[in-house]
Amino acid sequence: MINPAMPTGVQGQSPDVPRSVFITGASGFIGQALAKRYRALGAEVRGMDLRADPANAVVAGDLTRPQQWADAARGCELFINTAAVVSLAAPWQDYRDISVRGVRNCLDVAIAAGAKRFVQFSSIAALGWQYPDQADERCDVVIGEQYRYGVAKGASEHLVLAAHAAGEIDCTIVRPGDVYGPGSRAWLSEPLKMARSGALILPNGGRGRWTPVYIDDLLDGVMLAAGLEQAKGQIFHVSAAESVSCAEFFTHHWHWAGRSGRPPSLPLWLATWLTRGIWQFNRLLGRPNEISPDAMYMFSRTGGISIDKARLLLGYAPKVSLEEGLRRSESWLREVGQLQ
Template sequence: MKIIKNIMITGITGFIGSSILKQTTISKYNIFQLSIADNKLRIDSHSSYLDAINNIDCIIHCAARVHIMDDTSTNPLDDYREVNTRGTLNLARQAVEAGVKRFIFISSIKVNGESTQLGHPFKFDDNRSPEDFYGKSKSEAEEQLLQLAEETGLEVVIIRPTLVYGPGVKANFSSLLNLVSKGLPLPFGCIKDNKRSLVSVDNLVDLIVTCIDHPKAINQVFLVSDDNDVSTNEIVQQMAKALGKSQWQLPIPTDCYRLAGKALGKEDVINRLLGSLQVDITHTKETLGWKPPQTIEDGFKQTADAFLQRKLKD
């Protein structure tokens, strides 16, 4: 049996890719990077990666085309497919040619969908039901990777994270953290009846590293979270506690949000704020004998500390 020793990571400058290098247990492997800056390569349908992946045993594929604000593309779905679907399969096919043993694909919970009914979480074997271009491109990549695995013997591992947070996180999580840090009353007092599954980047990376050579990870789909679902109100409470701020949340009725969302044409935004997105990670835990090593409290504290340190430097 081929022993995995040489690891190639794509998307090394991204949030997840860069975090893998900080995981202490990764140090037993030889780590190589597939970087656009270093190798003049892109993840697409036609680039050649054979020289870069020669002698690689496992590829951790984190690189992806993610959501772009004010995207001016005339065909955004095809743009997502070129990187996330065709580019992924191009890399995977060349991995087979180069003799790579295992291919770990960092997908997205968006493959399952955008929301769940409270108490009815997504499961690993649910039918795929992506709604946006990003989710569709990831879903198509998953299907084609598993087909390639069946045809060639490449060991494929698919990981679908929920919302990932941690030191250096950006986007909506960072914006909310900044808002909470000001110590002002926020209007989330009534948003207590939804539940969201989050995952700290430390927990996600621990699972990724576990999957590098775990014999039961082969050709599996794993959902991942902190295994502690929280409401919007609880997220703000956890942030305030981690930041050392007292937090008074105004009891604005949820119906007011829905009316405002309809009036402003922001119903999708309001649905995400008020709605639930839960995942059941029982399959992940039982298959791999794994559980999230970091609590949500410690994850929020680590994220808040990094946020405050960055503010001091600015």
């Protein structure tokens, strides 16, 4: 259940509830949760996604063709872009067209619509997979041919910060950790399927760092970042206070699937070699699949991230422990029939 309250800022203040909000990716896991929270607070919420949902004021469209949905955003006070290529195995061109150029399209729509604030959903993937423990927002973003999802996220941040610096629109960037909770496909349903089939393999003994953030805590951080004056022109890491190992997080899925012990492991070099072959074979068959070398890099991240900036500047404080978040997640999986 989504908490309907507006979070409290660092000085005890609560951000004003925006009169109207427009959300891209409005039917996705995070987009839906944001829409429900803002509606519960009394805001008018509209959005765009690949498929229309008239009951929730969502029109059909995509980031590459803003003319399809720009009219629906007119008059919005707050514009939140959650839409992107949500994949670790997509072609380079998709990342460029949707996750990078599409962000510039969103900025143009938001400006024409009269929005006062633009919030861009980036990701800690923008840091790559090799970064120091407790990496903060000053760390460099990843470049290169590997980890394309993160490269695209870093490139999208450049567009947003450039628009803010040019005075086009007030912008804020949120880099979530690994968002999970009821409704999560990426970090609940899909890993559970992989565990059932025995395909959930963690490189390097599962020692890679995982940065889980429960959906309600993420919404608190986003609302503070979207509504407080001091968040303008800033990037914020929004996650839990501490990272855990991949083995600690995904062993829950392994046990939910009825398996004992822990997910199997391979050295990173072997895991990337094998998944590259699987990925290329699936591409030849035109079969979508998230088993890819970049997934192995994600599971091998070398550090946790710091949320000190969000704590000090916004007053962000995650409330849901990993134990409680996973308990709620397991209950949801049972409610929807994904667990017996």
